Amino acid sequence: SLDSVSTEKINLENRNEDFTTRQVGLNVVNPKLTLIDTVVDVVFKIGEKRIERLFLVPVQTDNKEGTATVVLYGARSILDALKAENLQVEIIKAESGENSLRLVLPAEIQGKVEIRKFKIN
Numbered sequence: 001s002l003d004s005v006s007t008e009k010i011n012l013e014n015r016n017e018d019f020t021t022r023q024v025g026l027n028v029v030n031p032k033l034t035l036i037d038t039v040v041d042v043v044f045k046i047g048e049k050r051i052e053r054l055f056l057v058p059v060q061t062d063n064k065e066g067t068a069t070v071v072l073y074g075a076r077s078i079l080d081a082l083k084a085e086n087l088q089v090e091i092i093k094a095e096s097g098e099n100s101l102r103l104v105l106p107a108e109i110q111g112k113v114e115i116r117k118f119k120i121n
Contacts, residue, residue: 053079074113
């Protein structure tokens with residue numbers, strides 16, 4: 001098995017947003033390897049450094065208070081500016097009577113961060 005493999009050079013000049021380069025050839029120097037696919041698509045994420053940040057968000061369900069552990073992934077400036085009180089846990093009652101919980105992100109960061117973990121403690 002391979003741990004990593006290099007590709008042909010890809011020019012990043014004048015790139016200022018995310019992009020995908022399709023059908024990039026692989027450079028394999030090991031003569032004992034035979035590749036099934038000799039090209040790949042390479043995805044580039046260009047922008048500010050992304051980080052993970054943990055938040056403890058207050059939750060109230062059926063007269064019980066608790067917290068939710070939330071891990072978000074996104075641009076450092078967005079997550080550094082975000083406070084736990086800006087996050088909201090919404091209770092959704094199903095027809096069966098069961099409650100399910102959903103994390104509500106502020107409108108200005110929706111689509112800009114990824115929810116990596118959402119767990120009720």
